[in-house]
Amino acid sequence: MNKEQRPPGLPFELERVLITREQIATRIVELGAEIDRDHADQEELHLVGVLKGAFILMADLARQIQTPHTVDFMALSSYGKAAVSSGAVRILMDLRDPIAGKHIILVEDIIDSGQTLFYLQETLRSRHPASLKTCVLLEKTRSQLDVKIDYLGFTIPDVWVVGYGLDLGERFRTLPYIAEIKP
Numbered sequence: 487m488n489k490e491q492r493p494p495g496l497p498f499e500l501e502r503v504l505i506t507r508e509q510i511a512t513r514i515v516e517l518g519a520e521i522d523r524d525h526a527d528q529e530e531l532h533l534v535g536v537l538k539g540a541f542i543l544m545a546d547l548a549r550q551i552q553t554p555h556t557v558d559f560m561a562l563s564s565y566g567k568a569a570v571s572s573g574a575v576r577i578l579m580d581l582r583d584p585i586a587g588k589h590i591i592l593v594e595d596i597i598d599s600g601q602t603l604f605y606l607q608e609t610l611r612s613r614h615p616a617s618l619k620t621c622v623l624l625e626k627t628r629s630q631l632d633v634k635i636d637y638l639g640f641t642i643p644d645v646w647v648v649g650y651g652l653d654l655g656e657r658f659r660t661l662p663y664i665a666e667i668k669p
């Protein structure tokens with residue numbers, strides 16, 4: 487994507503738009519259709535969103551999924567973002583309901599080191615869902631950790647991004663596109 491996609495009003499701190507709102511919308515329609523196709527035999531899905539980053543993706547994706555579904559959210563805190571090797575993840579806010587026997591779609595905005603997703607998948611699996619699949623909008627780098635992504639929106643370069651749920655010091659989460667932060 488090129489500089490022509492710098493829209494009027496792009497905040498000064500941002501270098502360029504990586505993924506436009508139209509591209510996101512198109513991909514989410516496709517992801518919703520894939521999820522529906524894969525779960526045609528299931529009566530109900532349970533979507534689990536990870537706060538805060540996934541709140542916008544969850545709202546848009548959930549409305550594309552035709553299979554009946556319920557939604558719930560978790561909030562996590564990760565240590566050692568700067569030094570991933572020390573990374574530990576802890577639950578700040580847990581799911582409201584048990585997931586045993588449910589068909590779960592885990593909804594995340596981005597995978598970077600993979601430690602958040604690794605922890606989440608292990609944690610949710612230990613609660614004995616009927617099935618567990620993962621939908622991630624952005625994959626930044628191919629994680630070394632053993633995490634499975636069933637539905638992926640976009641692979642992006644190893645740059646810092648904001649928008650569509652992702653923040654820089656809590657700013658820019660509600661931009662309708664994914665933009666690269668200036669180096």
Ligand code: PRP
Nearest residue numbers: 537538539595596597598599600601602
């Ligand atoms: C971000 C993002 C993922 C995680 C990915 O969350 O939403 O949950 O980092 O990084 P990883 O693959 O290296 O673990 P963050 O901790 O910034 O919290 P937020 O969603 O509240 O912004």
